[in-house]
Amino acid sequence: MRGMWFMAAVMASSWVGTEARAQAQDDWESPVALRGERYLPYGQPIPPEEAIDAPPQPYDEAVHGPAHPNTQPQVNEVSRNRARLPERARKPRPDGQIPDIFPGSGDRGFWIWSGQGVFAANDVQTDLVIPDNAIGTTIYAPTHMPAGNACVETVTAHWRYSGMATTAHAHGFWDHCGLDGATGWQNFEDMDAAWKSKYARVYDGEERYFTEAYKDGNGCWHGLMYNFNLGIWEEKVSPAICGSSTFATGWTMWESHHLMDQAQVCPTFPRIRASGLQLMTSSFAWVTLDASNTSDLGPYGLCWTNGAYNFQVNVANSDWTALTP
Template sequence: MRAFGHHRATKRQAGLAATIAAGALTFCLATIPAAGASSGTPSPHPAATGPNLSAPVSSHPVPGITGRAAAKLLTPAQRAQFRSRHALWRSAPTRHNTPSMVHAADDGHQFWAVYPTADGGPTGVYATHSVLPNLRASNSSDVIYAPTLYPSGNACIEDTTAYLHDSAVIWAWDWCQSQTVGKLTVMDSAFQATYVRNGAYGVMINKTDAATNTWQMLLYNFTTSQWDPYFTSQGPNGVYDFGWDAFEVYSATDPSTGRPYICADTAGRSFTASNIQQRENGTWKPLTGSDSTTDPTGTIFGCPNLHATFTTPNSTWRVSNP
């Protein structure tokens, strides 16, 4: 999630732990009824593996915590910090170079990504994202966002796979309305049984109304073979005309090693974003060098064994720490 400072990584974690303990994130996926009426969804380029991208949209939303309960995970101070970084980004002379700018301004913030451009009037993005339900950030203030997906074209929603000190979650970040977490879901066994296959889930974020800049995030339900609505937002967002599918962290330096805590936290693990596609001029196609840019591959974030590479340029990336 392209964020600024620790607006999602300190007191919010304590609030999230309390919310989970209180049962506000209770999952009832086992009781989801059979999908009924479908509103339909655009038919993207067929995926080589994974979800059926041309499947219909169900009328059954993915369970999770929403609204004010989700927004409470941010303190007023964190929100103010976010807005200051938001203004910093707006002033950036070259938006594709903002990762280095943010790194310089944000201690512990690291970002590696592919960046879909806004050329061709994009109206949607799709990817399959890996999940590691048992991964936790060892340092209480750290957070690992991997992968995190945001469409180009001034979109309203970012899909984030987040690993905190006390939980592993998926959430929708609302860029157009609350500018905070719009909906949050824990990666529990019920979520995995319904939305995860081969260690990954399928996510699609579409523009559904150009006049109001309305965007909808969907997750693929492998049980019903349909797309379940996750979150919807609308309104102006004049800052982010490009998008990203990223490996992002907020990680303090471990004084015992002189390196970020995530160097050890990610040992023996890999993170993938596969078959990233963008809808351009009404047609879905995998990202290539003609409609996206990338950060350099190789060792990243000051971790000697943390390597980033593209297994299919620019549509499938892998970050691993063997």
């Protein structure tokens, strides 16, 4: 009877009535919902043209059941042997900048010091253009890496290299463990119209997508995207990557490679925001990023240190916007 009422409430809302949607959400007794936080009812599709007024709940297998298999493995550019995927430099940071690990040469965000998973809402920003005088640039923004010797990072990529007439945009999951002999991209998909129709919706006035990387109870790392056409979480890293990397520290940030190496230009880019940031604890609970589990990352790179670019923290430290400028 409860299930019938829930479906009726969702249908009656037509996804536009905030009050009706909140009522349906209240009836879905997940641990998070019972604490008073409101998320999208799970399993309910949302049309591409419709904005959302609440995020999906971070994936929890105990609540949501198994994640859905990847719905579009045929578009994975790794398996399609795309000529050149975006790259990241492996140049160590200067002495005294700890942790001495990549990301890149022009970064701003937060180090994540605990947990074993990360959840985020990210701006898509496929209108970002790398100009002719910055060809060779890679921008990963937003990008998120869990703490806890994680294997999987969830990455938004914008890049333009020699021979490319325009800037390319994609989302991928990066393997930091290389347990299959292929450290690098495990899943990499162009953020084209078909991708957006599944994974992006307008939220807080911007096209945004929701992603997660986490470690399960067997020590295996997963990469997920929320599929709005199905209304469920979708597994993109399959099979999961089991093991540990050398990176005890994670991060959430705006990252660039080669843009600020010469420091000749600081191009104007659309502002990029990441919000709703949460980390998964060792007991598989989700908690908000704050000053107790994060610290400042950067500023690294001239465009950040000279004030051309600025970093706005909207909610410490779970909601940030890179102002460029």
